[in-house]
Amino acid sequence: MTARLSPSEVPAVPPRILLGPGPSTAHPRVLQAMMAPMIGYLDPDFMKILDEVSALLRRVFQTDDSLALAISGTGSAGMEAGINSLLEPGDTVVMCICGFFGGRMADMAERVGANVVTLQSEWGKPFPPDLLEAELSNHERVKLVTIVHAETSTGVLQPLGEVAALAKERDALLMVDAVTSLGGGRVGVDEVGIDYCYSATQKCLACPPGMAPVALGARALDAVRARGQKPTSWYLDLDLIAKYWGPEHVYHHTAPVSNIVGLREALRIVLEEGLDARIERHHRNAMALRAGLEALGLDLVVDARHSLDQITPVWIPDGVDDLEVRQTLLRKYKIEIGRGLGSFAGRVWRIGLMGESSRAENVFAFLSAMEEILPSVGYEVARGAGVAEASKLLAGSA
Ligand SMILES: Cc1ncc(COP(=O)(O)O)c(C=O)c1O
Numbered sequence: 001m002t003a004r005l006s007p008s009e010v011p012a013v014p015p016r017i018l019l020g021p022g023p024s025t026a027h028p029r030v031l032q033a034m035m036a037p038m039i040g041y042l043d044p045d046f047m048k049i050l051d052e053v054s055a056l057l058r059r060v061f062q063t064d065d066s067l068a069l070a071i072s073g074t075g076s077a078g079m080e081a082g083i084n085s086l087l088e089p090g091d092t093v094v095m096c097i098c099g100f101f102g103g104r105m106a107d108m109a110e111r112v113g114a115n116v117v118t119l120q121s122e123w124g125k126p127f128p129p130d131l132l133e134a135e136l137s138n139h140e141r142v143k144l145v146t147i148v149h150a151e152t153s154t155g156v157l158q159p160l161g162e163v164a165a166l167a168k169e170r171d172a173l174l175m176v177d178a179v180t181s182l183g184g185g186r187v188g189v190d191e192v193g194i195d196y197c198y199s200a201t202q203k204c205l206a207c208p209p210g211m212a213p214v215a216l217g218a219r220a221l222d223a224v225r226a227r228g229q230k231p232t233s234w235y236l237d238l239d240l241i242a243k244y245w246g247p248e249h250v251y252h253h254t255a256p257v258s259n260i261v262g263l264r265e266a267l268r269i270v271l272e273e274g275l276d277a278r279i280e281r282h283h284r285n286a287m288a289l290r291a292g293l294e295a296l297g298l299d300l301v302v303d304a305r306h307s308l309d310q311i312t313p314v315w316i317p318d319g320v321d322d323l324e325v326r327q328t329l330l331r332k333y334k335i336e337i338g339r340g341l342g343s344f345a346g347r348v349w350r351i352g353l354m355g356e357s358s359r360a361e362n363v364f365a366f367l368s369a370m371e372e373i374l375p376s377v378g379y380e381v382a383r384g385a386g387v388a389e390a391s392k393l394l395a396g397s398a
Contacts, residue, residue, distance in 0.1 A: 003295055004155045009169035016330075018357050020218040020338040021152045022180075023202035033265035034258045041255035049264055052253075054245055054290055056267035057213050058181060060205075060275065063199060069245035070263055074258050075179040077236060078198025078212030080108050082175050084231045085224045085238035089113035091143040093340035094172070096127045097162065099151035100341040101177060109146075112232060119215040123154045123343060124301050124313075129162035140252050142172040143223075149187065150180035151158055152331060153341040155186065155302045155313040155350065160192045173220055179203060183270050184282040188344050195220040196335055201259070204282070204310060207266045210259045217243060221340065254273035274309050279321070282309040284394065285358045292390035296374065296381045299350055310358075311338070313348040317379050322346050324386060325373055333369040351369055 015360060016080060018024050031216045057068035071077050087093055088126060091114050095106050098121040109116045115329075119135055121127050127147060136142060145167040149158050160176065167174040173195040178187045182197075182203030189197050198214040201207035224231075224239045231237050235253065243250040270278060286309035290300055293314050301313040316322050322339065326349070329335040338350035367386035374381050 003184060010390070015334060017333070017335045017362055017365060019352050019362060020196040020336045021203075021350055021352050022354060024352060024354040024358075025167065025205060025206070026202075026208050027206040027269055029142060029269060030262045030266045035210070036258070036261050039257055041257055042249065042251060046257065047249055049261060050245060050249070050328055053260055053264045053267065056264065056271065057215070059213040060190065060267060060270055061178075061189045061213070062213050062275075063217075065190055065244055066212065066217045067221065067246060068215050069228065069241060070234070071198075071212040071214055071241060072210075072253065072259075073134045073212055073236075074202070074209050075177075075198065075200030075212050076104070078200065078396075079177060080139075080177075080216050081212070081238050082196045082198055082235045083114075083234040083243065084112055084236050085106040086144055086173060086175065087112050087222060088116050088227055088229060090121050092139050092141060092146040093376065094119065094132065094139075094142055096145070096147040097121070098125065098127045098154065098158075099123055099148060100153035101151060101179070102146070102148050103342070105146050105177070106193065106298045111156065114143075121285055123158065126156055127163070129166060130386050132163060132166050135164060136170050136172075140319070142170055142226065144166075144173045144175055144299060146175045146177075148177040149265055150185060150308050150310055151176065152308075152350070153265075154313055155308045155311050156306050157181070157308040160194070164193045168393050172270065173223060175220075180308070180354070183266075183275075184278065184358065185308075186275075186279055189217070201263055201266065203352075204278075204330050204355045204358075205263070207262050208259070209356040210256060211263055213263070226293060267387055268332075276311060279309075282358050285353050285363055286312060288311070288360065288390040288393040289353060289363050289366070291393050292363065292386035293351075293384040295389035296367070296370060301344075310354045311352045313340070313344065313350045316346070316350055317374075320377050320379050321375070323350070325349070327378075328373050329366075329369055332373075335369055336368055339365070345362045360390075363390050363394070
Protein backbone atom coordinates (compact mmCIF):
# COMPACT_ATOMS: atom_id res chain seq x y z
CA MET A 1 0.00 0.00 0.00
CA THR A 2 1.33 3.47 -0.80
CA ALA A 3 1.45 5.92 2.09
CA ARG A 4 -0.71 8.99 1.56
CA LEU A 5 0.06 12.32 3.11
CA SER A 6 -2.65 13.59 5.41
CA PRO A 7 -4.08 16.96 4.31
CA SER A 8 -2.30 18.78 7.16
CA GLU A 9 1.07 17.62 5.79
CA VAL A 10 0.32 18.88 2.29
CA PRO A 11 1.56 22.43 1.94
CA ALA A 12 -1.21 24.74 0.75
CA VAL A 13 -0.54 27.57 -1.67
CA PRO A 14 -1.41 30.64 0.41
CA PRO A 15 -3.26 33.55 -1.20
CA ARG A 16 -1.06 36.45 -2.27
CA ILE A 17 -1.43 39.90 -3.74
CA LEU A 18 1.23 39.65 -6.44
CA LEU A 19 2.84 43.07 -6.93
CA GLY A 20 6.29 41.88 -7.88
CA PRO A 21 7.97 41.50 -11.26
CA GLY A 22 5.91 38.37 -12.05
CA PRO A 23 4.16 36.07 -11.91
CA SER A 24 1.20 38.41 -11.58
CA THR A 25 -2.31 37.32 -10.60
CA ALA A 26 -3.59 34.63 -12.96
CA HIS A 27 -7.09 35.43 -14.24
CA PRO A 28 -9.64 32.94 -12.79
CA ARG A 29 -11.04 32.31 -16.27
CA VAL A 30 -7.55 31.28 -17.40
CA LEU A 31 -7.12 28.85 -14.51
CA GLN A 32 -10.58 27.42 -15.23
CA ALA A 33 -9.75 27.00 -18.93
CA MET A 34 -6.58 25.12 -18.03
CA MET A 35 -8.70 22.47 -16.29
CA ALA A 36 -10.36 21.46 -19.58
CA PRO A 37 -10.01 17.75 -20.49
CA MET A 38 -6.75 16.67 -22.09
CA ILE A 39 -6.60 16.52 -25.87
CA GLY A 40 -3.88 15.39 -28.28
CA TYR A 41 -1.48 18.03 -29.52
CA LEU A 42 -2.12 16.92 -33.16
CA ASP A 43 -5.89 16.44 -32.74
CA PRO A 44 -7.67 18.35 -35.54
CA ASP A 45 -9.74 20.19 -32.93
CA PHE A 46 -6.60 21.20 -31.05
CA MET A 47 -5.18 22.52 -34.32
CA LYS A 48 -8.13 24.92 -34.42
CA ILE A 49 -7.20 26.11 -30.93
CA LEU A 50 -3.58 26.55 -32.02
CA ASP A 51 -4.68 28.60 -35.03
CA GLU A 52 -6.91 30.75 -32.85
CA VAL A 53 -4.06 31.40 -30.38
CA SER A 54 -1.82 32.38 -33.27
CA ALA A 55 -4.43 34.77 -34.69
CA LEU A 56 -5.14 36.34 -31.27
CA LEU A 57 -1.42 36.71 -30.58
CA ARG A 58 -0.97 38.55 -33.86
CA ARG A 59 -3.53 41.11 -32.68
CA VAL A 60 -1.86 41.56 -29.30
CA PHE A 61 1.62 41.86 -30.87
CA GLN A 62 -0.01 44.24 -33.40
CA THR A 63 1.28 42.46 -36.47
CA ASP A 64 -0.26 41.25 -39.72
CA ASP A 65 3.07 40.30 -41.21
CA SER A 66 4.58 37.93 -38.61
CA LEU A 67 3.89 34.37 -37.63
CA ALA A 68 2.82 34.43 -33.97
CA LEU A 69 3.25 31.38 -31.78
CA ALA A 70 4.02 30.38 -28.21
CA ILE A 71 7.20 28.55 -27.28
CA SER A 72 7.14 25.94 -24.49
CA GLY A 73 9.07 27.49 -21.63
CA THR A 74 9.22 30.86 -19.87
CA GLY A 75 10.29 34.20 -21.33
CA SER A 76 13.94 33.10 -21.31
CA ALA A 77 13.02 30.31 -23.74
CA GLY A 78 11.71 32.97 -26.12
CA MET A 79 14.98 34.85 -25.67
CA GLU A 80 17.13 31.75 -26.19
CA ALA A 81 15.12 30.54 -29.20
CA GLY A 82 15.84 33.88 -30.90
CA ILE A 83 19.53 33.97 -30.03
CA ASN A 84 20.09 30.29 -30.92
CA SER A 85 18.17 30.40 -34.17
CA LEU A 86 19.13 33.82 -35.53
CA LEU A 87 22.84 33.74 -34.73
CA GLU A 88 25.50 31.43 -36.12
CA PRO A 89 29.06 31.21 -34.81
CA GLY A 90 30.98 34.30 -35.95
CA ASP A 91 27.89 36.43 -36.72
CA THR A 92 28.10 39.93 -35.29
CA VAL A 93 25.37 40.94 -32.86
CA VAL A 94 25.18 44.40 -31.29
CA MET A 95 23.38 44.29 -27.94
CA CYS A 96 21.97 47.44 -26.37
CA ILE A 97 22.07 46.93 -22.60
CA CYS A 98 20.83 49.17 -19.81
CA GLY A 99 19.58 46.61 -17.30
CA PHE A 100 19.75 43.04 -16.06
CA PHE A 101 17.86 41.29 -18.88
CA GLY A 102 19.89 42.85 -21.67
CA GLY A 103 22.88 41.22 -19.95
CA ARG A 104 21.20 37.79 -19.99
CA MET A 105 20.82 38.02 -23.78
CA ALA A 106 24.56 38.69 -24.11
CA ASP A 107 25.38 35.61 -22.03
CA MET A 108 23.28 33.51 -24.41
CA ALA A 109 24.87 35.04 -27.52
CA GLU A 110 28.37 34.28 -26.18
CA ARG A 111 27.37 30.64 -25.70
CA VAL A 112 26.46 30.28 -29.39
CA GLY A 113 29.89 31.61 -30.42
CA ALA A 114 28.67 34.85 -31.98
CA ASN A 115 30.85 37.93 -32.20
CA VAL A 116 29.10 39.73 -29.34
CA VAL A 117 29.36 43.51 -29.09
CA THR A 118 27.75 44.80 -25.91
CA LEU A 119 26.88 48.46 -25.53
CA GLN A 120 26.21 49.36 -21.90
CA SER A 121 24.40 52.47 -20.80
CA GLU A 122 23.22 53.84 -17.46
CA TRP A 123 20.59 51.88 -15.53
CA GLY A 124 17.38 53.80 -14.87
CA LYS A 125 17.55 55.67 -18.20
CA PRO A 126 16.62 54.61 -21.74
CA PHE A 127 19.36 53.34 -24.01
CA PRO A 128 20.71 56.26 -26.13
CA PRO A 129 20.42 55.41 -29.88
CA ASP A 130 23.53 57.46 -30.77
CA LEU A 131 25.63 54.83 -28.97
CA LEU A 132 24.24 52.23 -31.38
CA GLU A 133 24.69 54.50 -34.39
CA ALA A 134 28.39 55.00 -33.58
CA GLU A 135 28.97 51.28 -33.04
CA LEU A 136 27.21 50.16 -36.22
CA SER A 137 29.60 52.23 -38.29
CA ASN A 138 32.51 50.11 -36.94
CA HIS A 139 31.24 46.93 -38.61
CA GLU A 140 30.94 45.85 -42.19
CA ARG A 141 28.07 43.48 -41.47
CA VAL A 142 25.84 43.23 -38.41
CA LYS A 143 23.42 40.32 -38.37
CA LEU A 144 21.35 41.28 -35.34
CA VAL A 145 20.60 44.20 -33.02
CA THR A 146 18.93 43.42 -29.69
CA ILE A 147 17.17 45.58 -27.11
CA VAL A 148 14.73 45.25 -24.19
CA HIS A 149 11.47 47.19 -24.59
CA ALA A 150 10.41 47.12 -20.94
CA GLU A 151 13.41 46.62 -18.61
CA THR A 152 11.84 45.03 -15.55
CA SER A 153 15.06 45.50 -13.56
CA THR A 154 15.10 49.30 -13.95
CA GLY A 155 11.48 50.26 -14.72
CA VAL A 156 12.38 52.03 -17.96
CA LEU A 157 10.24 51.98 -21.09
CA GLN A 158 12.61 52.01 -24.06
CA PRO A 159 11.51 54.02 -27.11
CA LEU A 160 12.14 51.73 -30.09
CA GLY A 161 11.73 53.94 -33.17
CA GLU A 162 15.30 55.20 -33.61
CA VAL A 163 16.91 51.88 -32.73
CA ALA A 164 14.69 50.13 -35.28
CA ALA A 165 15.53 52.70 -37.97
CA LEU A 166 19.27 52.26 -37.34
CA ALA A 167 19.03 48.46 -37.54
CA LYS A 168 17.03 48.73 -40.76
CA GLU A 169 19.51 51.17 -42.33
CA ARG A 170 22.24 48.56 -41.83
CA ASP A 171 20.03 45.69 -42.94
CA ALA A 172 20.39 44.05 -39.52
CA LEU A 173 17.57 42.06 -37.91
CA LEU A 174 15.96 43.58 -34.81
CA MET A 175 15.16 41.38 -31.80
CA VAL A 176 13.09 42.92 -29.00
CA ASP A 177 12.31 41.66 -25.49
CA ALA A 178 8.67 42.51 -24.73
CA VAL A 179 8.38 40.16 -21.74
CA THR A 180 6.99 42.85 -19.46
CA SER A 181 5.14 45.01 -21.98
CA LEU A 182 3.04 42.61 -24.08
CA GLY A 183 -0.64 42.88 -23.18
CA GLY A 184 -0.14 45.91 -20.92
CA GLY A 185 1.80 48.30 -23.13
CA ARG A 186 2.02 49.10 -26.83
CA VAL A 187 4.48 46.81 -28.59
CA GLY A 188 3.54 47.52 -32.22
CA VAL A 189 5.61 44.86 -34.00
CA ASP A 190 4.72 45.98 -37.56
CA GLU A 191 4.75 49.70 -36.86
CA VAL A 192 8.20 49.57 -35.24
CA GLY A 193 9.53 46.96 -37.68
CA ILE A 194 10.56 44.23 -35.21
CA ASP A 195 11.84 41.02 -36.81
CA TYR A 196 11.70 38.86 -33.69
CA CYS A 197 9.76 39.81 -30.58
CA TYR A 198 9.30 37.56 -27.56
CA SER A 199 7.32 37.78 -24.35
CA ALA A 200 6.08 35.64 -21.45
CA THR A 201 2.65 34.60 -20.23
CA GLN A 202 3.03 35.41 -16.51
CA LYS A 203 3.06 39.19 -16.64
CA CYS A 204 0.51 41.37 -18.45
CA LEU A 205 -1.28 38.40 -20.03
CA ALA A 206 -2.39 37.15 -16.58
CA CYS A 207 -1.54 33.48 -17.20
CA PRO A 208 0.63 31.18 -15.13
CA PRO A 209 4.30 31.07 -16.19
CA GLY A 210 5.24 28.47 -18.79
CA MET A 211 4.97 29.87 -22.29
CA ALA A 212 6.83 32.45 -24.33
CA PRO A 213 4.64 34.06 -27.02
CA VAL A 214 6.73 35.28 -29.96
CA ALA A 215 6.21 37.14 -33.24
CA LEU A 216 8.51 35.91 -35.96
CA GLY A 217 8.75 38.12 -39.02
CA ALA A 218 9.42 36.89 -42.56
CA ARG A 219 12.98 38.25 -42.62
CA ALA A 220 13.79 36.48 -39.36
CA LEU A 221 12.28 33.21 -40.57
CA ASP A 222 14.24 33.51 -43.84
CA ALA A 223 17.42 34.02 -41.84
CA VAL A 224 16.72 30.91 -39.75
CA ARG A 225 16.04 28.85 -42.87
CA ALA A 226 19.13 30.15 -44.68
CA ARG A 227 21.54 29.06 -41.92
CA GLY A 228 24.67 27.21 -42.97
CA GLN A 229 24.48 24.93 -39.95
CA LYS A 230 21.69 23.82 -37.64
CA PRO A 231 21.20 25.73 -34.38
CA THR A 232 22.84 23.97 -31.43
CA SER A 233 19.49 23.72 -29.62
CA TRP A 234 17.05 21.33 -31.30
CA TYR A 235 14.26 22.13 -28.82
CA LEU A 236 14.47 25.88 -29.42
CA ASP A 237 14.96 25.73 -33.20
CA LEU A 238 12.52 28.38 -34.48
CA ASP A 239 12.25 26.70 -37.88
CA LEU A 240 11.01 23.44 -36.33
CA ILE A 241 8.70 25.25 -33.89
CA ALA A 242 7.29 27.39 -36.72
CA LYS A 243 6.46 24.23 -38.69
CA TYR A 244 4.27 23.00 -35.82
CA TRP A 245 2.44 26.33 -35.45
CA GLY A 246 2.28 27.08 -39.19
CA PRO A 247 -0.31 25.62 -41.60
CA GLU A 248 1.62 22.34 -42.01
CA HIS A 249 1.37 21.52 -38.25
CA VAL A 250 4.37 19.17 -38.27
CA TYR A 251 5.06 17.30 -35.01
CA HIS A 252 7.97 18.73 -33.04
CA HIS A 253 7.48 18.01 -29.32
CA THR A 254 4.52 17.32 -27.04
CA ALA A 255 2.93 20.74 -26.82
CA PRO A 256 1.85 21.88 -23.31
CA VAL A 257 -1.81 21.59 -24.22
CA SER A 258 -3.30 23.06 -21.01
CA ASN A 259 -1.01 26.08 -21.11
CA ILE A 260 -2.01 26.76 -24.71
CA VAL A 261 -5.71 26.49 -23.84
CA GLY A 262 -5.10 28.86 -20.90
CA LEU A 263 -3.26 31.29 -23.17
CA ARG A 264 -6.18 31.31 -25.60
CA GLU A 265 -8.52 32.34 -22.77
CA ALA A 266 -6.06 35.02 -21.62
CA LEU A 267 -5.81 36.50 -25.11
CA ARG A 268 -9.58 36.52 -25.47
CA ILE A 269 -9.80 38.43 -22.17
CA VAL A 270 -7.18 40.95 -23.35
CA LEU A 271 -9.13 41.63 -26.54
CA GLU A 272 -12.52 41.70 -24.79
CA GLU A 273 -11.18 44.50 -22.59
CA GLY A 274 -9.56 46.05 -25.67
CA LEU A 275 -5.83 46.59 -26.03
CA ASP A 276 -6.17 50.39 -25.77
CA ALA A 277 -8.38 50.22 -22.68
CA ARG A 278 -6.01 47.75 -21.07
CA ILE A 279 -2.97 49.91 -21.77
CA GLU A 280 -4.86 52.89 -20.36
CA ARG A 281 -5.74 50.90 -17.20
CA HIS A 282 -2.07 50.03 -16.66
CA HIS A 283 -1.14 53.68 -17.13
CA ARG A 284 -3.81 55.04 -14.77
CA ASN A 285 -2.96 52.64 -11.94
CA ALA A 286 0.78 53.23 -12.35
CA MET A 287 0.24 57.01 -12.19
CA ALA A 288 -1.75 56.56 -8.98
CA LEU A 289 0.94 54.35 -7.47
CA ARG A 290 3.71 56.78 -8.36
CA ALA A 291 1.75 59.73 -6.92
CA GLY A 292 1.10 57.75 -3.73
CA LEU A 293 4.76 56.79 -3.30
CA GLU A 294 5.89 60.37 -3.79
CA ALA A 295 3.31 61.55 -1.25
CA LEU A 296 5.02 59.21 1.22
CA GLY A 297 8.29 61.03 0.55
CA LEU A 298 9.82 58.17 -1.45
CA ASP A 299 11.94 58.88 -4.53
CA LEU A 300 11.18 57.18 -7.82
CA VAL A 301 14.12 55.75 -9.76
CA VAL A 302 12.91 56.67 -13.25
CA ASP A 303 11.77 60.09 -14.40
CA ALA A 304 8.15 60.42 -15.49
CA ARG A 305 8.91 60.60 -19.24
CA HIS A 306 10.46 57.13 -19.32
CA SER A 307 8.74 55.25 -16.55
CA LEU A 308 7.23 51.90 -17.26
CA ASP A 309 3.61 51.42 -16.21
CA GLN A 310 4.16 47.72 -15.46
CA ILE A 311 6.80 48.11 -12.76
CA THR A 312 7.80 51.03 -10.56
CA PRO A 313 11.19 50.98 -8.84
CA VAL A 314 11.57 53.24 -5.82
CA TRP A 315 14.75 54.01 -3.83
CA ILE A 316 14.82 52.44 -0.38
CA PRO A 317 15.26 55.29 2.14
CA ASP A 318 18.60 55.40 4.04
CA GLY A 319 18.54 53.31 7.19
CA VAL A 320 15.48 51.28 6.19
CA ASP A 321 16.00 47.53 6.04
CA ASP A 322 15.03 46.18 2.60
CA LEU A 323 14.28 42.64 3.73
CA GLU A 324 12.36 43.59 6.88
CA VAL A 325 9.93 45.71 4.87
CA ARG A 326 9.43 43.08 2.15
CA GLN A 327 8.99 40.31 4.70
CA THR A 328 6.43 42.31 6.69
CA LEU A 329 4.52 43.07 3.50
CA LEU A 330 4.45 39.37 2.67
CA ARG A 331 3.78 37.89 6.11
CA LYS A 332 1.35 40.47 7.49
CA TYR A 333 -0.32 41.87 4.38
CA LYS A 334 0.16 38.95 1.91
CA ILE A 335 1.69 41.40 -0.57
CA GLU A 336 4.68 40.41 -2.69
CA ILE A 337 6.86 43.14 -4.18
CA GLY A 338 10.19 42.77 -6.01
CA ARG A 339 13.73 43.29 -4.75
CA GLY A 340 16.42 45.12 -6.69
CA LEU A 341 18.43 43.13 -9.23
CA GLY A 342 22.11 43.53 -10.17
CA SER A 343 23.49 46.93 -9.20
CA PHE A 344 20.06 47.86 -7.75
CA ALA A 345 20.12 44.97 -5.23
CA GLY A 346 19.39 46.24 -1.72
CA ARG A 347 18.82 49.77 -3.06
CA VAL A 348 15.38 49.62 -4.66
CA TRP A 349 11.99 48.03 -4.27
CA ARG A 350 10.11 47.22 -7.46
CA ILE A 351 6.32 47.35 -7.40
CA GLY A 352 4.64 45.56 -10.28
CA LEU A 353 1.16 46.34 -11.59
CA MET A 354 0.75 43.85 -14.41
CA GLY A 355 -2.30 42.29 -16.01
CA GLU A 356 -4.89 41.34 -13.35
CA SER A 357 -2.60 42.72 -10.65
CA SER A 358 -2.97 46.21 -12.12
CA ARG A 359 -6.06 47.13 -10.12
CA ALA A 360 -6.90 50.23 -8.06
CA GLU A 361 -7.63 48.10 -4.99
CA ASN A 362 -4.06 46.72 -5.13
CA VAL A 363 -2.62 50.23 -5.33
CA PHE A 364 -4.58 51.18 -2.20
CA ALA A 365 -3.73 47.95 -0.37
CA PHE A 366 0.00 48.43 -1.01
CA LEU A 367 0.12 52.13 -0.13
CA SER A 368 -1.87 51.70 3.08
CA ALA A 369 0.37 48.78 4.12
CA MET A 370 3.45 50.93 3.52
CA GLU A 371 1.90 53.73 5.60
CA GLU A 372 1.78 51.25 8.48
CA ILE A 373 5.14 49.57 7.93
CA LEU A 374 7.47 52.49 7.19
CA PRO A 375 6.98 54.31 10.53
CA SER A 376 7.52 51.00 12.35
CA VAL A 377 11.00 50.73 10.77
CA GLY A 378 11.94 54.31 11.65
CA TYR A 379 10.83 56.15 8.51
CA GLU A 380 8.03 58.59 9.37
CA VAL A 381 5.36 59.23 6.77
CA ALA A 382 2.23 61.35 6.75
CA ARG A 383 -0.30 58.57 7.30
CA GLY A 384 -3.07 58.59 4.74
CA ALA A 385 -1.14 60.84 2.35
CA GLY A 386 -0.21 58.10 -0.11
CA VAL A 387 -3.70 56.66 -0.33
CA ALA A 388 -5.22 60.16 -0.60
CA GLU A 389 -2.95 61.12 -3.50
CA ALA A 390 -3.62 57.86 -5.34
CA SER A 391 -7.31 58.26 -4.74
CA LYS A 392 -7.30 61.75 -6.30
CA LEU A 393 -5.75 60.32 -9.44
CA LEU A 394 -8.16 57.45 -9.63
CA ALA A 395 -11.28 59.49 -8.85
CA GLY A 396 -13.87 58.98 -11.51
CA SER A 397 -12.22 55.95 -13.08
CA ALA A 398 -13.80 52.52 -12.97
C1 LIG B 1 12.47 41.90 -19.37
C2 LIG B 1 12.57 40.45 -19.05
N1 LIG B 1 13.15 39.63 -19.95
C3 LIG B 1 13.28 38.31 -19.73
C4 LIG B 1 12.81 37.75 -18.56
C5 LIG B 1 12.96 36.28 -18.34
O1 LIG B 1 11.71 35.70 -18.35
P1 LIG B 1 11.40 34.33 -17.57
O2 LIG B 1 11.72 34.56 -16.14
O3 LIG B 1 9.94 34.15 -17.82
O4 LIG B 1 12.23 33.27 -18.18
C6 LIG B 1 12.20 38.55 -17.60
C7 LIG B 1 11.71 37.96 -16.34
O5 LIG B 1 11.27 38.61 -15.44
C8 LIG B 1 12.07 39.93 -17.86
O6 LIG B 1 11.50 40.74 -16.98
